[in-house]
Amino acid sequence: MTATVEDTRPLWGIAQYEDGTRRVPWPVSHAEIERAMGGAVSTLAGLGVTAGERVLWCTLLSEAAHFWPLLIGSMLGGAQFSLADATAPDALRVGMFVRQLEYRAVIGVNEAVLDGFDELERSYRDVFGAVSIVGARPGAYERLTAVGLTPYWFVLCGPAVAMATLPGGPARVDPNEWALTELDGRIHVTSTQPRETAFDNTPTAIRGSLVDETSFYPETGAHS
Amino acid sequence: MTYFDEVAETRSRADLDAMQLERLGLMLPHAYEHSPIVRATWEEAGVHPRDIRSLADFTERAPFIDKETLRHWREDRRDPYAGLLCVPVDDVTTILSSSGTTGEPTLQPQDWGASGGPVRAGLSRDLWMMGMRPGDRVMVVIFTFRGPAFGMVQQFGAVPVLCDYDAGDMIRFCELSLEFRPTGLYSLSSMIVHAIAEACEQGGFDPTDVFSSYRAMVQAGEPLGARARGIVDGWGVPLFEHTGVGDVGTAFECPEHDGLHFWEDDTLVENLDPEGTEPVGDRERGELVATALVNRTTPLIRYRSGDIVRLTRVPCPCGRTHSKLWPVGRKGDGVEIQGRKILPIDVWPAIESVDECSRGLFQIVREAPQMDRLRLRVGYGPGCADRLGAVRDDVMAAVADLLDAVPEVELVPDADLLKLGPPHKIPRVAPR
Numbered sequence: 046m047t048a049t050v051e052d053t054r055p056l057w058g059i060a061q062y063e064d065g066t067r068r069v070p071w072p073v074s075h076a077e078i079e080r081a082m083g084g085a086v087s088t089l090a091g092l093g094v095t096a097g098e099r100v101l102w103c104t105l106l107s108e109a110a111h112f113w114p115l116l117i118g119s120m121l122g123g124a125q126f127s128l129a130d131a132t133a134p135d136a137l138r139v140g141m142f143v144r145q146l147e148y149r150a151v152i153g154v155n156e157a158v159l160d161g162f163d164e165l166e167r168s169y170r171d172v173f174g175a176v177s178i179v180g181a182r183p184g185a186y187e188r189l190t191a192v193g194l195t196p197y198w199f200v201l202c203g204p205a206v207a208m209a210t211l212p213g214g215p216a217r218v219d220p221n222e223w224a225l226t227e228l229d230g231r232i233h234v235t236s237t238q239p240r241e242t243a244f245d246n247t248p249t250a251i252r253g254s255l256v257d258e259t260s261f262y263p264e265t266g267a268h269s
Numbered sequence: 270m271t272y273f274d275e276v277a278e279t280r281s282r283a284d285l286d287a288m289q290l291e292r293l294g295l296m297l298p299h300a301y302e303h304s305p306i307v308r309a310t311w312e313e314a315g316v317h318p319r320d321i322r323s324l325a326d327f328t329e330r331a332p333f334i335d336k337e338t339l340r341h342w343r344e345d346r347r348d349p350y351a352g353l354l355c356v357p358v359d360d361v362t363t364i365l366s367s368s369g370t371t372g373e374p375t376l377q378p379q380d381w382g383a384s385g386g387p388v389r390a391g392l393s394r395d396l397w398m399m400g401m402r403p404g405d406r407v408m409v410v411i412f413t414f415r416g417p418a419f420g421m422v423q424q425f426g427a428v429p430v431l432c433d434y435d436a437g438d439m440i441r442f443c444e445l446s447l448e449f450r451p452t453g454l455y456s457l458s459s460m461i462v463h464a465i466a467e468a469c470e471q472g473g474f475d476p477t478d479v480f481s482s483y484r485a486m487v488q489a490g491e492p493l494g495a496r497a498r499g500i501v502d503g504w505g506v507p508l509f510e511h512t513g514v515g516d517v518g519t520a521f522e523c524p525e526h527d528g529l530h531f532w533e534d535d536t537l538v539e540n541l542d543p544e545g546t547e548p549v550g551d552r553e554r555g556e557l558v559a560t561a562l563v564n565r566t567t568p569l570i571r572y573r574s575g576d577i578v579r580l581t582r583v584p585c586p587c588g589r590t591h592s593k594l595w596p597v598g599r600k601g602d603g604v605e606i607q608g609r610k611i612l613p614i615d616v617w618p619a620i621e622s623v624d625e626c627s628r629g630l631f632q633i634v635r636e637a638p639q640m641d642r643l644r645l646r647v648g649y650g651p652g653c654a655d656r657l658g659a660v661r662d663d664v665m666a667a668v669a670d671l672l673d674a675v676p677e678v679e680l681v682p683d684a685d686l687l688k689l690g691p692p693h694k695i696p697r698v699a700p701r
Contacts, residue, residue: 057423107431130414132435
């Protein structure tokens with residue numbers, strides 16, 4: 046017989062995710078975050094990020110429940126990590142980091158960051174040319190591809206994080222935590238482990254086509 | 270209970286001094302041994318850590334480091350960590366960066382493995398001091414680049430409600446406040462205060478409802494102008510000022526609202542003549558000089574911060590014995606106009622008294638330390654582009670009325686000025 050130990054800790058926090066119509070408040074437990082850290086270690090290992098390398102994450106505070114496990118996952122895997130806001134003004138910071146230090150990966154690049162580089166009159170090739178792995182969100186992915194770069198899909202798929210392990214390959218969620226379905230071209234998520242907030246075919250902001258139950262290709266040029 | 274940690278927060282001055290000396294005794298040899306810039310600076314001054322046997326020895330003999338010294342080291346030696354890194358590069362887990370208000374952000378390597386994580390223990394004392402309690406929900410509105418500010422809330426045993434630091438999205442702040450009823454808020458700036466006020470108006474929210482659950486709000490970055498302060502006062506929630514202490518520690522107001530406590534078991538602070546090396550008197554304006562007592566990854570030793578503060582070591586009526594400071598401004602932030610020193614804080618009330626410029630976004634344009642005429646670059650809000658001549662006249666009149674000197678005024682959209690800084694503040698003095 047297996048005893049169940051109740052988690053008496055307060056919530057890890059209340060973050061947000063997008064469901065295609067709005068950003069939804071998202072209560073998250075510590076147990077979920079801890080499980081996600083394990084998944085993040087695997088994801089980063091799958092990308093080939095190894096101990097001693099660096100990863101720069103571009104994120105927003107409301108996305109902390111998506112990103113925090115990834116940051117700690119980088120650390121647990123022996124990589125160093127840095128943070129920049131995924132906003133146009135913080136493009137300056139992204140540029141500063143990749144100029145001063147060598148980063149194996151810059152992940153979470155969105156259109157706002159690219160807009161910031163446009164304002165700074167910095168070409169994307171100039172900024173990201175020496176970075177092996179650029180994890181780009183829908184919208185940014187297409188813009189980077191258009192200038193000849195080879196980004197990896199990085200997608201906040203509702204409450205789940207989906208990332209490709211090859212440039213141009215499908216984005217994949219943690220198979221131990223999530224299952225995906227597609228309805229009218231929109232990706233939906235179902236949680237497969239106990240969570241503070243259960244998800245059952247919950248719509249996301251992401252349109253795309255499923256490869257299998259845990260991976261998909263986002264639809265280019267249509268991401269809301 | 271008044272204190273989160275009564276013993277730590279109410280130590281006698283003698284105990285604090287003894288603790289600081291003990292921690293210096295560990296820190297100085299470590300920094301001297303491992304930090305190239307500390308080693309070089311101390312060797313050049315002909316001082317060795319073994320020469321420091323008392324706090325008096327330290328304040329009389331230890332050499333200073335300042336921002337320029339760090340910048341030169343960083344550039345001349347192509348060392349991104351400015352000679353401060355005291356642990357093997359492989360032990361660094363995290364490389365964050367400064368806000369970059371006055372230039373390009375600088376790197377801040379950290380070792381979360383050795384320090385147990387990203388959050389200082391003293392921050393729990395601060396949250397308690399302001400009236401928050403474990404189990405509360407605390408709204409965290411902040412950017413991410415400085416690291417996980419929400420970690421201090423979690424460490425305290427409270428639940429962070431996470432909201433982007435986005436002035437264009439404060440309707441969400443109102444919605445989250447009404448849904449989750451937080452008791453604390455970290456953090457406000459002038460920009461966010463105005464944005465929340467506008468969101469309440471646009472979204473039809475009654476600020477009394479939005480803020481009814483809050484017991485404490487923290488303001489960070491630069492001080493609020495009178496206009497923003499007036500808005501906050503209308504929300505009916507105590508506001509606590511918060512600032513950094515020379516890139517070494519942090520300081521928060523206590524319920525007395527008369528100065529910001531910093532924890533002296535974490536940071537050794539001196540307040541010195543900005544142009545010399547002698548301490549200034551109690552509550553007199555001086556330059557904050559900080560020494561790290563705990564951070565062994567990149568310890569700053571006798572760092573001349575350039576921050577002008579007033580400081581007192583007189584125990585506070587709140588019962589806490591740790592010193593307090595009052596931020597005044599930045600060294601060199603002012604300009605001398607016909608022999609008279611003018612600081613941004615002197616100009617501020619006039620700017621925000623003009624409705625179109627109520628966000629208080631402006632810069633003193635300094636072409637030289639001494640100038641014949643005050644030059645200002647002033648931000649204006651949306652909807653007044655067709656009457657900029659009148660707005661300029663109003664700003665000139667308001668400044669002339671306050672300072673008895675008519676300035677030259679260049680008007681620019683608020684958004685242009687906001688682009689110049691990190692989200693919570695802008696450089697207040699700028700070259701042409």
